[in-house]
Amino acid sequence: MRTMATTLVFVMLGCGGAQEPAASERPGTLGNDIRAGGDAWSPEKGTATVKGTVKFEGEAPPRRPIDVSGDKFCVQRRESDPLLSESLVVGADGGLANALIHVTAGLENWKFPGGTGEVVLDQVACQYVPHLLVAQVGQTLKVTNSDPIMHNVHGVNLKTEKDEFNWAQTKAGLEDTKELKKAGRLAIMCNVHSWMSANLWILKHPFFAVTGADGAFTLPKLPPGTYTIEVWHENEKLGTQTQSVTVADGETKEIAFKFSAK
Amino acid sequence: MRPAVTLLALLPLLLAAGAQDGTEGRAVYAREACWQCHVHARDVFPALTDARRAGPVIGAPGPARSPAWHLAHLYAPRATSPGSEMPAYAHLFAENPRAAEVEAFLKRHDRDGDGVVTKRECEDFQGLDTGNGIVSRADAAPLPSPDALALVRYLEGAERFAPVEAPPHASPPADRENAAARGRALFLATCAGCHGERADGNGPAAPFFGDHPPRNFLRGDYKFRSTRDAAPLDEDLFRTIRRGAGPSMAGWPRLPDTQVWDLVFYLEGLHPHFLTQELSVTERGGARGLRFVQSRADTDDAAGAVLADGRIRKEADLRWWWIDAEGERPIENGLEIGPHTFWLGRPVYDWMDEFRPKPLAIPEPPFPYSEESAAKGAQVYRELQCASCHGPLGKGDGMAAATSRGNLGEVVLPFDYTRGVRWFKGGSDPKSLVRTFLTGLHGTPMPSFATGFSAVTSAPAPEAPWNLAHHVLREARPR
Numbered sequence: 001m002r003t004m005a006t007t008l009v010f011v012m013l014g015c016g017g018a019q020e021p022a023a024s025e026r027p028g029t030l031g032n033d034i035r036a037g038g039d040a041w042s043p044e045k046g047t048a049t050v051k052g053t054v055k056f057e058g059e060a061p062p063r064r065p066i067d068v069s070g071d072k073f074c075v076q077r078r079e080s081d082p083l084l085s086e087s088l089v090v091g092a093d094g095g096l097a098n099a100l101i102h103v104t105a106g107l108e109n110w111k112f113p114g115g116t117g118e119v120v121l122d123q124v125a126c127q128y129v130p131h132l133l134v135a136q137v138g139q140t141l142k143v144t145n146s147d148p149i150m151h152n153v154h155g156v157n158l159k160t161e162k163d164e165f166n167w168a169q170t171k172a173g174l175e176d177t178k179e180l181k182k183a184g185r186l187a188i189m190c191n192v193h194s195w196m197s198a199n200l201w202i203l204k205h206p207f208f209a210v211t212g213a214d215g216a217f218t219l220p221k222l223p224p225g226t227y228t229i230e231v232w233h234e235n236e237k238l239g240t241q242t243q244s245v246t247v248a249d250g251e252t253k254e255i256a257f258k259f260s261a262k
Numbered sequence: 263m264r265p266a267v268t269l270l271a272l273l274p275l276l277l278a279a280g281a282q283d284g285t286e287g288r289a290v291y292a293r294e295a296c297w298q299c300h301v302h303a304r305d306v307f308p309a310l311t312d313a314r315r316a317g318p319v320i321g322a323p324g325p326a327r328s329p330a331w332h333l334a335h336l337y338a339p340r341a342t343s344p345g346s347e348m349p350a351y352a353h354l355f356a357e358n359p360r361a362a363e364v365e366a367f368l369k370r371h372d373r374d375g376d377g378v379v380t381k382r383e384c385e386d387f388q389g390l391d392t393g394n395g396i397v398s399r400a401d402a403a404p405l406p407s408p409d410a411l412a413l414v415r416y417l418e419g420a421e422r423f424a425p426v427e428a429p430p431h432a433s434p435p436a437d438r439e440n441a442a443a444r445g446r447a448l449f450l451a452t453c454a455g456c457h458g459e460r461a462d463g464n465g466p467a468a469p470f471f472g473d474h475p476p477r478n479f480l481r482g483d484y485k486f487r488s489t490r491d492a493a494p495l496d497e498d499l500f501r502t503i504r505r506g507a508g509p510s511m512a513g514w515p516r517l518p519d520t521q522v523w524d525l526v527f528y529l530e531g532l533h534p535h536f537l538t539q540e541l542s543v544t545e546r547g548g549a550r551g552l553r554f555v556q557s558r559a560d561t562d563d564a565a566g567a568v569l570a571d572g573r574i575r576k577e578a579d580l581r582w583w584w585i586d587a588e589g590e591r592p593i594e595n596g597l598e599i600g601p602h603t604f605w606l607g608r609p610v611y612d613w614m615d616e617f618r619p620k621p622l623a624i625p626e627p628p629f630p631y632s633e634e635s636a637a638k639g640a641q642v643y644r645e646l647q648c649a650s651c652h653g654p655l656g657k658g659d660g661m662a663a664a665t666s667r668g669n670l671g672e673v674v675l676p677f678d679y680t681r682g683v684r685w686f687k688g689g690s691d692p693k694s695l696v697r698t699f700l701t702g703l704h705g706t707p708m709p710s711f712a713t714g715f716s717a718v719t720s721a722p723a724p725e726a727p728w729n730l731a732h733h734v735l736r737e738a739r740p741r
Contacts, residue, residue: 070661071650150647152709156669158382164483164669165491166702170646170714178491191707192650194665 041110041205046221048247052255054099054215054231060090061261066195073149074126074193083195086131087235088261095215096259098132099233100201102208103219104242106227112205114138118177121188121198123151123169128188128198132234134208141178141200145169155188155200166191199234224249231257287416290409294351296320302420316347320417323424325512326684332414333406334456334470341455341467354413355404364390364402371397376478377464380670392472396672399464400472423684425691426505426512432519434496434526445528448521456511461529471510473673479529483669483705486688488621490701490710495621499526501689508687622700622712627692628725631732639733641720646711646730651676656737666707674706679738686738695731 039045063084068074074083089097115136122129124146135141143153148171156164163186167176180202190196201208207227209217219229226246233240238259247253288305291297296317297307303321318324327335331342337355339348358364368377371384379387379397391397406414435441450459456476458464463478477483486502487494503522506513514522629635643649651666653659658678668674683690688698702710711727718726 150650150714152707154707154709158669164704166704166707166709168646168702168709168711168714170711171717174713174717176713191666191709192662194662 039110041112041223043221046223047250048222048224049218049220049252050222050227050229050245050247050255051216051218051252052257054096054101054211054217054257054259055094056088056090056096056215057094057258057260060088060094063089068126068193068195071126071149071193073147077125077147081125083125083127088238089213091213091215093214095211095213096233096238097211097213097215099211099215099217099231099257099259100132100134100208101211101217101219101229101231101257102134102201102203103205103222103227104230106225107205107207110205110223112136115180115206118142120144121153121200122146123153123190123196126151126193126196128190128196130198130210132199132201132210134201134203134210135180136206137180137183137202137204139180139202141180142175143167143169143177144175145172148172150192151190151196152192153188154191155186157184158187159184201232222247224251229255231259233259237261285416285419286409286412287414287419290413291416294354294413296413299348303422304420321420321422323422325426325506326421326423326509327417327512328509329414329418330471330474331510331512332417333410334467336406336410336413337404337470338455338466341465344452344455351410352404354407354410356407358402358405360390361402364397364399367397368399376462376480377458378478378670378672380672382671394473394673395667396670398472398475399469400475403469403472425683425689426515431500431504431522434523435520441524441527444521445524445526448524449528452514452517453525474508474510476511481705485703485705486698487701487704488624488697490622490712492620496523496526496530499529505689509684511687622697624693624697624700627696627728629728631692631735633736635725635729636732636736638721638725639729639731639736642718642726642730643733645718645720646714648730651707652679656680656734662707668707669705676707679734681738682740683735683738690735690738692728692731692735695734696727699727699730 063086066083066085068078068083086098091097115138118140119133119135119142121133121141121143123144126147133141145151150168150170152166152168153176154164154166163182163184165178169176183202183204186200186202188198188200207219207222209219211217224247226244228242228244230240230242238261241257241259243255243257245253245255291302292307299315300317301315301319303319305321333355335342335348336351338350338352339346367384367388367390368379371379373383377398381395384397387397390401392401449457449461454461454465456463456465456467456471457479458468458476461479463476465476468476482493484494484498486507487498489495489498500522503525504513504515504517649660651658651660651662653663653676656679658676660676663676666674666676677685679686686694688694688703698708699715700710700712702708715726716723720726721729
């Protein structure tokens with residue numbers, strides 16, 4: 001359907017005359033769906049807000065300590081501050097941490113400019129900080145090493161098995177950067193310290209949030225409309241949940257998600 | 263010419279005489295009459311007539327051959343050596359008792375059709391894997407008999423490794439219109455024995471290469487590149503085909519340059535990683551248009567690989583654009599599938615420049631090997647903490663080796679380079695080693711050390727990679 005519509009648009013524009021499409025309309029250009037139509041989004045157009053909480057119901061299992069005995073530095077650094085499993089982190093009030101909330105439908109009629117600036121992933125005391133990182137297409141990923149030992153930052157999009165990168169950072173202070181040109185989810189791991197893992201989501205639009213231990217999130221500056229909001233968590237046992245929400249101009253709506261261990 | 267009758271009468275004596283040195287493998291070689299077609303460079307076997315010398319000289323200087331290659335070659339000679347007249351020595355193998363079980367398991371659980379079941383596709387392997395983290399046809403490989411193994415040991419002992427050089431070669435041809443189609447025909451004739459007809463690494467010889475399987479080109483992972491994070495360059499693929507990738511793939515030094523380029527373009531058409539895949543040239547409305555397929559580069563659904571037989575795997579994910587003959591501007595987009603793949607010309611590459619892989623600058627070696635350089639290289643090895651994976655002596659037994667996995671979850675051990683330079687798949691000259699240090703090896707845990715080298719203190723930064731290469735080469739020398 002979309003291809004037909006686009007073809008029609010071209011025909012209407014008189015494609016024999018071969019109008020050069022704008023740079024933002026070329027395939028592969030940052031931050032865009034491949035569509036000829038669509039209004040350009042800008043922050044003033046978004047006046048609505050969706051906010052809420054993501055909670056975990058029931059007794060959260062205690063977080064398992066991770067065995068870091070493979071590396072002397074990690075053992076020493078983690079002696080007084082043991083590393084605990086991050087696969088299910090629940091706050092005191094039942095807030096589910098490290099959940100990604102993002103809009104998966106409802107934004108098709110907008111064109112978003114590419115993101116700007118950088119997002120930073122750090123390696124501290126044999127752990128990735130933050131555990132879940134989200135960026136917009138067009139931003140730059142910067143990975144830094146705060147540990148005096150070698151970590152390799154190995155990222156790959158497991159679904160498409162593309163976009164692989166693998167950098168060795170052999171001492172503290174080293175940095176590597178990568179422009180994020182394609183949307184998707186990259187799993188990031190260290191091959192030297194096999195317990196280290198993080199996820200990097202790259203989205204085409206700016207409507208996303210990551211929960212902390214309080215489970216709270218806010219998606220501000222949404223244009224009025226109906227959206228599908230999805231919550232994703234790395235723990236596959238929790239599954240993914242979606243809710244549909246309609247917001248009018250200037251409205252703020254609250255929604256709540258509840259997860260439980262299956 | 264001696265009368266055959268007399269010679270035949272002498273045969274048992276000649277063969278018995280040769281067996282006096284006691285190697286089992288030599289006895290198998292004699293018994294199986296390998297000497298009837300192969301001359302052995304350093305061992306004496308009866309000579310019947312020159313007309314029977316159909317096979318290569320055993321022990322002549324040449325590429326290394328791995329034990330896996332030898333086994334595959336004995337079992338299915340034409341799979342590893344296209345055009346060979348050698349009969350199959352399948353009687354030296356026994357059928358794997360688990361073959362039917364493995365096949366049934368693959369059929370049930372191999373969801374993406376790549377011939378491999380990973381933990382993501384099925385958690386419980388039911389004991390079918392050999393501990394390497396995946397189930398594949400390698401777990402159903404025919405089992406070599408003790409005779410076969412002895413024979414392979416004998417052949418390995420006879421080997422004289424002379425690495426294949428990659429001499430200067432012709433640039434890629436400007437006209438690539440039917441290159442991929444020609445490349446496909448050549449691939450089927452030359453490469454499919456290991457890499458499979460679908461180019462997915464599932465050829466008839468593949469099961470013998472269990473822990474280092476033939477590459478699945480549909481995945482787009484390439485280890486040997488000049489680029490840090492991206493797809494390999496045309497040049498990288500040319501080099502690997504020409505020079506080979508270690509003793510399991512000996513390279514093709516005698517293929518004409520144009521044929522190797524055809525293969526390169528065919529391979530590049532198999533994965534959207536390379537971003538532009540041209541489907542066909544057609545006439546349209548008087549203007550000559552070029553259609554090409556571009557996977558949706560800005561989403562993660564871009565899995566629409568063009569299959570080896572030209573079909574698109576996931577039609578709905580693909581878009582294509584008309585471009586005018588100058589390759590300057592898209593005129594229309596739509597969705598259609600054509601039968602062939604081939605490359606677009608230069609103007610479109612410029613337009614897509616933001617996705618073209620950018621090579622790292624890898625200079626020629628600034629100084630030759632020396633003991634001082636290798637000693638400094640040992641310090642660089644310590645500073646870069648290579649021992650975390652490769653171990654203090656380079657035997658691949660570092661602390662990370664126990665959990666070392668490839669992208670499929672398969673066991674990928676850190677390389678033990680003390681095995682010797684014949685095992686260096688990316689090439690054994692210092693420049694190839696430095697290239698690997700700087701780019702890493704996609705699909706494996708080996709990272710790019712480009713940033714690490716910029717921060718070394720035990721040697722000046724531009725020299726450190728070469729020092730390290732010299733250290734590795736010294737450790738790889740036979741002792």
